[in-house]
Amino acid sequence: MDDTLDKRFEPAWMKALTRYFPVKPFETVEAMLSTERLRKIDEVIAQRTISIIPVLEKFYDKGNVSAVLRSAESLGYQQVHVIRNEGRIKSSRRVTQGAEKWLDIVRWRSTTDCLLHLKSKGYRIAVTYPEDSVPIHELDVTKPLALLFGAELEGVSEEALALADIRCHIPMRGFTQSFNVSVAAAIALYEIGRIRDEKGRHGDLPAEEQNLLRRYYHLLSTSLKDGLHRSSGVGG
Numbered sequence: 001m002d003d004t005l006d007k008r009f010e011p012a013w014m015k016a017l018t019r020y021f022p023v024k025p026f027e028t029v030e031a032m033l034s035t036e037r038l039r040k041i042d043e044v045i046a047q048r049t050i051s052i053i054p055v056l057e058k059f060y061d062k063g064n065v066s067a068v069l070r071s072a073e074s075l076g077y078q079q080v081h082v083i084r085n086e087g088r089i090k091s092s093r094r095v096t097q098g099a100e101k102w103l104d105i106v107r108w109r110s111t112t113d114c115l116l117h118l119k120s121k122g123y124r125i126a127v128t129y130p131e132d133s134v135p136i137h138e139l140d141v142t143k144p145l146a147l148l149f150g151a152e153l154e155g156v157s158e159e160a161l162a163l164a165d166i167r168c169h170i171p172m173r174g175f176t177q178s179f180n181v182s183v184a185a186a187i188a189l190y191e192i193g194r195i196r197d198e199k200g201r202h203g204d205l206p207a208e209e210q211n212l213l214r215r216y217y218h219l220l221s222t223s224l225k226d227g228l229h230r231s232s233g234v235g236g
Contacts (some may be wrong), residue, residue, distance in 0.1 A: 011104040047076040047203035055148040058085040067182035073099035081106045111159040118146045124165040133167035
């Protein structure tokens with residue numbers, strides 16, 4: 001990861017963590033966890049990235065939002081940006097299986113504000129779009145990239161297209177010319193992770209951020225998480 005770029009949107013839990021641990025020694029929390037759990041947390045953190053950020057633009061179906069969050073977390077993406085749909089929302093029984101608590105989720109009301117902010121942090125903007133676009137595997141995913149998925153019905157907005165640095169698509173071999181958006185996101189995020197692994201390493205959090213995230217994940221794995229959430233306002 002290019003350390004000259006300020007890519008971190010500091011989540012609420014990070015500030016809360018620095019206040020919490022002087023009161024509750026880190027070793028006390030660590031001692032509450034099994035060796036297997038500690039090992040799993042270390043494995044997950046080693047494979048986390050904020051160099052690639054999924055962006056969900058005004059999804060209509062909450063089930064699709066949940067599905068993408070679940071895919072992003074399971075595939076090693078630490079941060080997801082969600083641009084809200086201010087219109088009618090379709091509820092869903094589909095759930096994230098707790099994936100959202102492990103992620104940094106940044107919410108926006110405006111596509112333009114979201115993408116301009118990401119650009120200011122050094123990210124290129126890629127949008128999934130079928131016309132005048134490159135196959136997903138041709139994206140340069142070794143550099144900071146925000147990948148935007150458009151809404152189920154309307155697709156990618158004009159604002160997003162205007163701000164995009166590149167358009168991409170998932171090649172298809174059948175008569176059907178589109179995937180469900182949550183399926184498309186899962187395929188794209190998997191493919192990007194595969195390419196990043198081939199070119200070096202998908203996980204790229206700096207050591208300091210890994211340590212902070214490790215402490216937070218340790219807390220989330222114990223009953224102490226409720227106290228952290230109440231004192232910091234995170235987890236809502």
